[in-house]
Amino acid sequence: MMKKGRNENSKDCFVVPGKMALPNQYFAGRVGSKFIIALRDSRKILGVKCPKCKSVYVPPLEYCEKDMTKIDENWVELGNEGVLTNYTVVNYRDAHLPRKAPYILGMIKLDGTETPFVHIVEGIDPENAEIGMRVKAVFADKTTNTILDIDHFAPVEE
Amino acid sequence: MTKKKNRNVGIVGIGMTEISSHKEDQNQPEMINEAVRAALADAGITLKDIDCVVHGNMELFEMVHQPDLWHMIGTGALGKPEFRITTGGTTGMTLVAASDNLVASGMYDVVMAIGFNKLQEAGSTTGGITNMADALWYRHLQTGALTSTSANLSIEEFGEERARKAAMKHRIMMDKHASLNQRAHRRFGLEYNQMEDLMKNSPQLIGDLRLIHMCSQSDGACVMILASEEKAKRMSKKPVWIRDHIAVHREETASNAYFPLLSETSQRVAARKLFARNGITNPVEYFDVFEMYDPSAWWGIEWLREFFLLEGDEAIKMVENGDWDLDGKVPVNPSGGVTASNPISATAMLKPAEVALQIRRDAGTHQLKREVRHGLASGFGGVMWTELMMLEKDLNWQEV
Amino acid sequence: MMAKNEPNTQAEELISIQVVNSINYSFPTGPIMGKWFKGLKEKKFYATKCPSCGRTMTPPRGCCALCVVRSEEFVEVGPKGTVENYDIAYYSSPDPLTGKVRATPYAAVFVRMDGSDSDIFTHGIKNEDIPKLKRGVRVRPVWNDLRTGSIEDMLYFEIDA
Numbered sequence: 280m281m282k283k284g285r286n287e288n289s290k291d292c293f294v295v296p297g298k299m300a301l302p303n304q305y306f307a308g309r310v311g312s313k314f315i316i317a318l319r320d321s322r323k324i325l326g327v328k329c330p331k332c333k334s335v336y337v338p339p340l341e342y343c344e345k346d347m348t349k350i351d352e353n354w355v356e357l358g359n360e361g362v363l364t365n366y367t368v369v370n371y372r373d374a375h376l377p378r379k380a381p382y383i384l385g386m387i388k389l390d391g392t393e394t395p396f397v398h399i400v401e402g403i404d405p406e407n408a409e410i411g412m413r414v415k416a417v418f419a420d421k422t423t424n425t426i427l428d429i430d431h432f433a434p435v436e437e
Numbered sequence: 438m439t440k441k442k443n444r445n446v447g448i449v450g451i452g453m454t455e456i457s458s459h460k461e462d463q464n465q466p467e468m469i470n471e472a473v474r475a476a477l478a479d480a481g482i483t484l485k486d487i488d489c490v491v492h493g494n495m496e497l498f499e500m501v502h503q504p505d506l507w508h509m510i511g512t513g514a515l516g517k518p519e520f521r522i523t524t525g526g527t528t529g530m531t532l533v534a535a536s537d538n539l540v541a542s543g544m545y546d547v548v549m550a551i552g553f554n555k556l557q558e559a560g561s562t563t564g565g566i567t568n569m570a571d572a573l574w575y576r577h578l579q580t581g582a583l584t585s586t587s588a589n590l591s592i593e594e595f596g597e598e599r600a601r602k603a604a605m606k607h608r609i610m611m612d613k614h615a616s617l618n619q620r621a622h623r624r625f626g627l628e629y630n631q632m633e634d635l636m637k638n639s640p641q642l643i644g645d646l647r648l649i650h651m652c653s654q655s656d657g658a659c660v661m662i663l664a665s666e667e668k669a670k671r672m673s674k675k676p677v678w679i680r681d682h683i684a685v686h687r688e689e690t691a692s693n694a695y696f697p698l699l700s701e702t703s704q705r706v707a708a709r710k711l712f713a714r715n716g717i718t719n720p721v722e723y724f725d726v727f728e729m730y731d732p733s734a735w736w737g738i739e740w741l742r743e744f745f746l747l748e749g750d751e752a753i754k755m756v757e758n759g760d761w762d763l764d765g766k767v768p769v770n771p772s773g774g775v776t777a778s779n780p781i782s783a784t785a786m787l788k789p790a791e792v793a794l795q796i797r798r799d800a801g802t803h804q805l806k807r808e809v810r811h812g813l814a815s816g817f818g819g820v821m822w823t824e825l826m827m828l829e830k831d832l833n834w835q836e837v
Numbered sequence: 838m839m840a841k842n843e844p845n846t847q848a849e850e851l852i853s854i855q856v857v858n859s860i861n862y863s864f865p866t867g868p869i870m871g872k873w874f875k876g877l878k879e880k881k882f883y884a885t886k887c888p889s890c891g892r893t894m895t896p897p898r899g900c901c902a903l904c905v906v907r908s909e910e911f912v913e914v915g916p917k918g919t920v921e922n923y924d925i926a927y928y929s930s931p932d933p934l935t936g937k938v939r940a941t942p943y944a945a946v947f948v949r950m951d952g953s954d955s956d957i958f959t960h961g962i963k964n965e966d967i968p969k970l971k972r973g974v975r976v977r978p979v980w981n982d983l984r985t986g987s988i989e990d991m992l993y994f995e996i997d998a
Contacts, residue, residue: 291871295987300859303500306555307852308464315852341467344510347474347484424852461851500858583930586922586947589972642928687902 307424310341310351318428322418326392328353335392338426359416360435361389368405377427381405387414387432398426402433442541445832447669447676448793450480450549450662456622456778460555460656465499466511469553469658473512476549476660480672487662488545490514493522493532494782499555512551526730526818527684528552529659529785530826534682536663546665552786553658583651585644588735592645595753600738601645603756605632608650608734608776610762615773617803622655622778650734650776657780659787666832677793677812678829683711686822703823704743704815711825712746715834720745725809726795727769728788730817734776741769744815744825763805771795771803785816789826796830869899872911877990880980882915884956893953914956917977917997918948921957923970942967946994948976961993969996 307315310327314337317325326337327350334343341351366385369376383405386395400414412434419430452475454468463471477483490512492505501507505514505521512519520539524531529552536548591600609629615621627635639649663669669676685703701709708720717723729744731737741761742752755761761769772791775784792812794800810831816824866874869885873896876883884893887901887908894901894908895915901908925944946962949955962970963979976994984990 289868291866291868291875293866293871293874293986295864295866297862297864298859299862300857301500302855302857304853304855305500306461306464308467309462309849309851310467311464312850312852316850340510341463342470342474342511344513344515347470347477347513424854461853462849500856583926583928584924586924589922593972640927642926644923644925648928 308341310339313354314339315424315426315428318418318426319422319424324357324359324389324416324429326355326357326389327351328355334394336394337389337392337396355391357389357391359389360413361387361392361395361432363400363408363410363412363414363432364388364395365410366400366408368408383408385414385432398429399431400433401431443543444541445666445669446537446540446663446679447666447673448661448679448789448828449547449664449669449673449676450476450482450660451790451793451799452476452479452660453620453783453787453790454656454658455620456655456657456780456783458622458653458655465501465504465553465555466508468511468555468656469508469551469660470511470513472553472658472660473549473551476662480662482547482662482672484513487513487517487547487549489539489548490517490519491522491532491536491539491548491550492519493524493528493550493552494554495525495528496523498781508551512549518545523782524818525820525822526732526781527785527816527822527824528782528818530682530730530788530814530816530824531684532786533661533663533679533789534684534824534826536661537679537682540663540665543665546668548663550661550663550786551658552660552783554781554783555656583643583646585646585735587733587739588645591735591739595750599753601636602632603738603753604645604650604734605636607737607756607761608635610759611731611734611737611770611774611776614763614771614803615777617771618773618777619802620778621773622657622780623653624773624777646733646735652732652775652779653777655778655780657778657783659780659783659790661786661790661793675797677796678832679789680827680829680834681711681715682824682826683707684822684824685710686820702740702743703821704740705746707815707823707825708744708746711827715827720813721747721766724767724811724813725807726771726792726805727767727813728772728791728815729769729774730785730788730815731770731774731776732779732817736817737774737776740815744813764807768805768807771800771805773803785818785824788814788816789828792828796828867899869897869909873897874986874988874990876913877988878984878986880916880978880984881913882950882958882978883911884914884950884953886910886912893950893956895950895953895956895958912952914950914952915958915978916951917975918950918958918994920946920970920972920974920976921949922947922972923962925967925970944970946970946976948994960988960991963993963995966994966996 317323326335327339328335329343329350331346331348343350364386366383370381372380383400385400388395414432415435416429417433419428422428452472454471532550532552536550539545539548609627612625612627616624635649639647685707760766792814795809812828814826873883884895885897885908886893889904889906923946927941929939929941944962944967947957975997977997979992979995981990981992
């Protein structure tokens with residue numbers, strides 16, 4: 280039973296601007312650190328392979344998520360090339376985004392793995408991007424100890 | 438209104454990581470995974486036997502939104518029903534209470550509850566807690582869990598010297614208990630002859646709340662596996678039964694702001710109702726152990742009176758006489774309590790977990806000598822929210 | 838017994854990154870808090886009163902949670918009050934609105950507003966009055982010259998000598 284209409288009370292409403300600003304830190308862990316260091320210092324992409332179910336994980340995990348086998352000693356080096364399994368085009372601007380719009384966020388399945396991971400795809404007009412196209416990692420000159428030590432993936436010249 | 442369970446629920450698996458700070462060599466899912474594997478091993482089962490996962494932490498404390506999605510790679514929840522629960526400081530115990538309800542209801546037979554916090558990854562826990570406060574009028578002032586309002590009231594009631602001594606004695610007793618617990622985070626090796634020195638020299642945080650009185654900020658994960666009575670009896674030689682639990686979070690018991698004008702604290706309401714509906718008329722006589730969620734020594738001594746429905750200076754006299762010690766009338770926090778270890782969302786789960794370990798006689802170096810049949814565990818969170826849980830060794834308790 | 842994590846024999850680099858997550862928000866007041874802030878602008882404390890139990894609530898609530906009834910009748914309370922309890926902070930945590938750390942000591946007071954027997958309002962107290970803080974002292978608000986309809990329209994309480 281609605282007694283008062285909303286419009287009657289809204290004369291007293293207004294909006295107060297606010298903010299939340301909190302410092303924090305993230306630890307990559309031993310396994311994550313090895314992955315980042317390989318990107319940063321050797322320009323290599325490493326994954327881990329589960330000896331039981333043969334899944335290859337990149338970024339790497341300490342334990343296989345399917346059967347809980349400890350896999351952090353089974354490092355494999357993956358190449359820098361893979362397939363674009365899907366993508367989206369980011370069309371809005373936000374201070375938290377790594378690029379100015381429009382830019383392509385792609386799912387990249389590196390050769391030798393079954394699971395794609397997300398990264399930026401550059402060097403191609405968003406209109407010309409195609410599922411199934413081959414892409415290659417381009418490493419960053421200035422590194423940040425994050426996944427952006429790969430700067431982006433670029434289409435492979437056929 | 439008595440609560441009748443559809444079927445009984447037993448704790449069959451308990452897993453904990455070591456509780457420390459700065460776990461830099463693990464990320465969040467890896468830390469959780471350590472406790473998950475430990476609990477599965479303790480229960481003697483694999484992920485296949487888990488019907489449902491219940492995951493929780495204080496939201497945004499690690500600055501990750503909905504972390505259960507990411508943590509799936511460590512929790513083993515892939516392809517399973519999962520609940521995410523976040524109820525502030527009480528999260529750990531809410532996870533166990535919710536899992537108990539899920540199993541008792543008949544919806545799931547075996548449920549895994551996961552609580553954790555990796556607080557070194559939060560720049561500031563108190564800064565995070567202040568996000569609970571109303572953004573328009575309270576946030577600029579909120580000091581989170583840090584308050585001396587309890588100390589002010591205890592000092593007014595018992596006098597400066599008696600109150601301060603009791604709080605410090607309780608704190609030192611907690612540290613002595615923690616020193617026996619190999620998993621505890623902070624073990625200072627305090628002695629009672631340091632009381633005067635600490636009372637003078639420990640830095641003041643807020644009023645009479647000093648640094649030494651206050652809980653730590655820790656990293657750690659705790660996992661408990663609950664099963665229906667039938668499965669629990671098959672899976673475990675010594676399942677620990679969850680008899681009953683209650684949560685009290687009402688406006689008149691909430692927030693420091695109402696504190697002085699409360700009719701009752703949430704601790705007392707919880708104890709009064711839980712004991713009445715279970716026919717417990719003398720809690721000091723009944724319980725063999727109490728793991729209390731005591732974020733500060735001041736709240737510790739105040740809430741002992743509330744939880745045991747004592748009056749006047751009865752509880753503080755028991756502090757002075759050592760009645761809450763390991764060989765006293767009701768041992769309190771043989772694990773060292775929250776001032777020693779506080780991986781917040783695991784903390785409130787560590788309370789029933791530690792009680793269960795005591796009942797099973799698996800607590801190791803901090804195992805109580807006496808027989809432990811009837812255990813009590815409490816959880817606490819913002820704002821002044823209390824949870825209370827009763828655990829039993831045997832299924833033969835009388836329904837009231 | 839749990840094994841402690843042993844460090845590798847060679848010094849192992851462990852990656853961590855520090856960030857400050859800064860997110861802008863806007864908070865709508867709603868009609869009830871909106872009216873309360875307008876009262877602050879006029880140096881007044883409005884409260885809502887429960888039609889059932891008669892208690893007043895500052896800041897106001899549109900519903901009395903004890904009686905579970907709507908409480909939209911406004912009354913004025915204060916502006917003075919009695920300190921029921923207080924917290925003097927010697928340790929400061931980052932202000933969530935700015936990320937900065939506040940200067941200590943500072944204090945919050947829980948004040949029972951005049952005209953009500955159960956209405957507690959919290960605000961800061963003037964730094965100079967901190968040494969005189971005791972349960973039961975009388976306080977009065979100190980108003981900001983510039984008032985815009987926010988909690989900062991009141992600077993803090995001071996002791997009402």
